[in-house]
Amino acid sequence: MSLTQDTFNRELKELVEFSRESGKIDLRLYQEYDVKRGLRDAGGKGVLTGLTEISDVTGTEITDTGNRVPAEGKLYYQGYDVEELIAGVRNRRFGFEEITYLLLFGDLPTQQQLQNFLEILSAFRELPEEFTRDVIMKAPSQNMMNSLQKCILTLYSYDGEPEDLDIQNILRQSLSMIAKMPLLAVYSYHTYRHYHQGKNLVIRNPKPELSLAENLLQMLHPDGQYTQLEAKVLDIALILHAEHGGGNNSTFTTHVVSSTGTDTYSAVAASLGSLKGPKHGGANLKVMEMFADIKEHVSNWDSDEEIRNYLRKILNKEAFDGAGLIYGMGHAVYTLSDPRERILSDYASRLAVEKGMEEEFHLYESVERIGKECMAENRMLVKPVCANVDFYSGFVYSMLDFPRELYTPLFAIARIAGWSAHRIEEMVNGGKIIRPAYKYVGHHRPYRDLDAREEREKTN
Numbered sequence: 001m002s003l004t005q006d007t008f009n010r011e012l013k014e015l016v017e018f019s020r021e022s023g024k025i026d027l028r029l030y031q032e033y034d035v036k037r038g039l040r041d042a043g044g045k046g047v048l049t050g051l052t053e054i055s056d057v058t059g060t061e062i063t064d065t066g067n068r069v070p071a072e073g074k075l076y077y078q079g080y081d082v083e084e085l086i087a088g089v090r091n092r093r094f095g096f097e098e099i100t101y102l103l104l105f106g107d108l109p110t111q112q113q114l115q116n117f118l119e120i121l122s123a124f125r126e127l128p129e130e131f132t133r134d135v136i137m138k139a140p141s142q143n144m145m146n147s148l149q150k151c152i153l154t155l156y157s158y159d160g161e162p163e164d165l166d167i168q169n170i171l172r173q174s175l176s177m178i179a180k181m182p183l184l185a186v187y188s189y190h191t192y193r194h195y196h197q198g199k200n201l202v203i204r205n206p207k208p209e210l211s212l213a214e215n216l217l218q219m220l221h222p223d224g225q226y227t228q229l230e231a232k233v234l235d236i237a238l239i240l241h242a243e244h245g246g247g248n249n250s251t252f253t254t255h256v257v258s259s260t261g262t263d264t265y266s267a268v269a270a271s272l273g274s275l276k277g278p279k280h281g282g283a284n285l286k287v288m289e290m291f292a293d294i295k296e297h298v299s300n301w302d303s304d305e306e307i308r309n310y311l312r313k314i315l316n317k318e319a320f321d322g323a324g325l326i327y328g329m330g331h332a333v334y335t336l337s338d339p340r341e342r343i344l345s346d347y348a349s350r351l352a353v354e355k356g357m358e359e360e361f362h363l364y365e366s367v368e369r370i371g372k373e374c375m376a377e378n379r380m381l382v383k384p385v386c387a388n389v390d391f392y393s394g395f396v397y398s399m400l401d402f403p404r405e406l407y408t409p410l411f412a413i414a415r416i417a418g419w420s421a422h423r424i425e426e427m428v429n430g431g432k433i434i435r436p437a438y439k440y441v442g443h444h445r446p447y448r449d450l451d452a453r454e455e456r457e458k459t460n
Contacts, residue, residue: 018456025441026441029439029441033439033441035439039436040332043383044332045332045333046247046332046333049247049252049434049436050246050255051429052245052246052422052425053078053079053106053425054077054078054103054243054245054246054418054421054422054425055075055076055077055078055103055243055244055245055246055418056074056075056076056079056245057073057074057075057076057244057245057247057333057334058071058073058074058076058333059071059073059074059331059333059334059335059336060335070335070336070383070384071335071336072336072337072339073331073333073334073335073336073337073338073339073342073386074339075244075339075340077099077102077103077242077243078102078103078106078107080102080108082239082240082339082340082343083339083342083343085099085102085239086236086239086240086343089235089239093211094114094118094211094235095211095213095235095236095238095239096211096212096213096235096238096239096242096414096417097114097117097118097121097211097212098114099239099242099417100178100242100417101113101114101117103242103243103417103418103420103421104171104174104417104420104421104424120175121175121178121179121212122179122208124175124176124178124179124180125179125180125182125183125206125208125215126180127180127183127184128155128158131151131154131158132187132203135150135151135154136151136184136187136188136191137191137195140188140191140192140194140195140196141188141192142192142196143276143405144185144188144189144192144405144406144408144409145272145273145275145276145281145408145409145412146276147184147185147188147191147192148181148184148185148188148272148409148412149269149272149273151184151188152177152184152265152268152269152272153265153266153269155176155177155180155265156263156265156266159173159265162263162264162265163263165261165263165427167424167427167428170264170423170424170427171420171424173264173265174264174416174420174423174424175420177264177265177268177416177420178416178417178420181412181413181416182206182212182215182216182219182413183206183219185406185409185410185412185413186216186219186220186406187203188409189220189403189405189406189409190202190203192405202222204218204219204224205219206218206219211231211235212235212238212413213231213232213234213235213238214226214231216234216410216413217230217231217234217400220401220402220406221401227354229350229351229354230351230354230400232347233347233348233350233351233396233400234400236343236344236347237344237347237393237396237397237410237414238410238413238414239414240340240343240344240389240414241340241389241393241410241411241414241415242414242415242417242418243415243417243418243421244340244418245333246422248280249274249275249277249279249280250271250272250274250275250280250281250415250419251271251415251418251419251422253270253271253273253274254267254268254270254271254419254422254423254426255422255423255426255434256434257270257271258422258423258426258427258430259426259430259432259433259434260433261433264423267419267423268416268419271415271416271419272412275408275411275412275415276408281408281411281412281415282407282408283327283328283388283390284328284390284393284394284397284407285394285404285407285408286327286328286390287327287328287390287391287393287394287395288394288395288398288404288407289320289321289327290314290320290321290326290327290328291363291364291367291395293319293320294307294310294320294363294367295363297310297319298310301359301362301363301366302362304366304370307363307366307367307370308370308373308374311326311367311370311371311374312374312378314326315374315375315378315379316378326367326371326374326375327390327391328387328388328390328391328392329368329371329372329375329385329386329387329388329391330375330385330386330388331386331388334386334388335383335384335385335386336384336386337386338386338387338388338389340388340389341386341387341388341389341391341392344389344392344393344396345364345365345387345391345392347396348361348364348392348395348396348399349361351396351399351400352399355399357399360395361395364391364392364395368387368391371387372384372385372386372387393407394407397410
């Protein structure tokens with residue numbers, strides 16, 4: 001006998017209440033059993049769970065007396081300071097592809113090696129026949145990250161050796177996905193606009209002579225046009241998002257899933273699922289929403305006092321979303337500064353001049369400066385707080401005319417380079433499945449037959 005809709009809703013609501021009751025754990029138990037919740041120690045620092053040579057993230061330094069003190073943040077790719085890498089490609093057309101080579105193969109390429117690598121990526125920058133029609137355009141998702149997951153998992157079916165875990169095959173699969181990810185993201189967005197928003201469907205093919213950043217812009221922009229500064233800023237943003245140590249959530253996911261011996265497509269799909277979360281890859285969207293709110297409630301953007309008063313309201317949960325957070329501020333490792341933010345803010349200022357958005361950029365600078373002061377005052381912080389890369393990345397993407405639906409996919413387009421490097425590192429050095437321990441804090445109970453069970457009491 002089927003339930004009526006009202007009965008179904010009532011029973012489902014009851015099950016939800018039971019689920020919440022069953023899932024609650026006394027937070028004091030984490031301290032009692034010394035559980036590193038979120039794999040972090042009491043100071044918020046990540047618990048050491050692995051070794052890597054791919055990248056390093058530092059936010060402190062050791063003094064002559066042996067004390068660890070806050071320092072300007074540093075990010076290293078395969079031992080190279082990312083700021084030096086950015087300076088090295090500043091006046092050249094390609095940057096992201098060169099850094100991808102570095103992450104995957106451990107050293108910077110020669111001119112000939114880079115040229116060969118670019119040709120390999122260009123050869124992979126093509127989707128299987130009818131893939132766009134049969135996969136991307138079928139049942140389009142309203143979230144582009146889910147579309148990317150679907151596309152990546154479906155590429156498994158087009159691979160003649162999807163389960164081969166030889167490093168040569170994993171590298172082939174990785175290079176193919178690195179090259180295809182921009183197409184998957186942009187085509188998914190155009191399909192979404194067509195089916196969910198009634199817009200014209202225009203699919204523009206990539207050009208083999210263009211860099212990944214240039215192809216992204218020409219495929220996305222309605223007229224296929226872009227300025228050289230736009231392409232350069234996007235290229236720099238992709239480099240800064242390509243890798244960030246093995247401890248970030250999506251890269252750790254890559255290691256965990258790869259350690260099971262699963263295929264490359266499943267590993268990347270899992271990492272995409274991690275990156276989709278608003279606490280990880282979607283953070284810049286919250287920054288954009290916060291600034292929209294600030295612009296609405298702060299009438300004079302040149303008034304430090306007015307900005308400070310509103311930021312205090314945000315921190316006191318009296319404004320914006322009530323979470324008490326200034327989004328884009330703070331980081332688990334960086335203290336005095338995030339090197340990615342330092343670099344991106346510099347390029348954001350240049351792009352703001354080209355776009356006539358200097359006033360908005362200065363508002364970002366003011367919120368960054370005043371926000372640090374307000375957070376230190378509000379939370380009596382001992383550790384310095386700095387803006388992170390998410391603070392400016394959404395603003396940069398908006399100036400590049402990227403829709404918000406593609407902000408997190410842009411992160412994925414860059415980060416798959418790092419994921420691929422870490423997957424290969426895990427497969428070369430692995431052997432043991434990553435299996436963390438959880439302490440059971442429930443109660444052991446005797447089994448009762450169905451007829452002898454009493455109805456559970458409902459909780460308010």
